[in-house]
Amino acid sequence: MRAVVTRVKRASVQIEGKVKGSIEQGFLVLLGIAPEDTEFEAVKLADKICGARVFEDENGKMNLNLETVGGQLLVVSQFTLFADLKSRRPGFSNAAKPSIAIPLYEKFMEECKNRGFSVEHGEFGADMQVVSINDGPVTLLFDTAEL
Template sequence: MRALIQRTTAASVTVDGTTVAAIGPGLVVLVCAMQGDGEAQAGWMARKIANLRIFRDDAGRMNRSLVDVGGAALVVSQFTLAAETKGNRPGFSSAAPPDEGRRLYEQVAAALAAHGVPVSTGVFGADMAVSLVNDGPVTIWLDSDRG
């Protein structure tokens, strides 16, 4: 499973001109389930996101987690994180099939909420416009296969 996380001061998702989700301070989490992923990878991803110490402490160091700061997560499905770019046209055959991808995406969101994180989500499979203010900027790539 792959995720790209961005620390944000505010973020939202719009579908067909309607805002379907919005958060204040926290993380935007773009999630892609890969072929062969399962519950173990979804659980690992949620734990990692909830506990990754990328928020500033009183000394200005990245030493606090999403849980520590009481931040929210905007979780958005993003199958393009599976892009294979050997040529000029990306391929996405390593992404999980849509039904499995949806199930695991929803599982990550639910597991993150179980850690006490307020979670908002995009619309799986929709053409979404994601807006955010990247705080820092802090952007981190996570891959459950690479721990």
């Protein structure tokens, strides 16, 4: 699994002009799933992201996590994180098919909720417009193959 996580002041996702999910301070999570990913990766990734200490403390140091600041998560499926970019036209055979990806996308969100976080989300496979007000900006790449 791969996730691009951006610290945001607020973020939202729209589908056909209607807001599907919206958060205030927290993380915008673009989540990609590989064919070989399992629930183990979903749990591991949720733990790492939810525990990441990237919010500033009173001294301006990145020392606070999502729980400490009362943050939320907006999770958007992003199969393009596994794009093959060897040619000019990306290929997506490295991304999991919906039969694998959807349950793991849902498992990731469930794990975040089980840790006490408010989780908003897009719609798997939909054409979505994502709006975010980045904070910092702080953007991190998580890859379970490297965690």
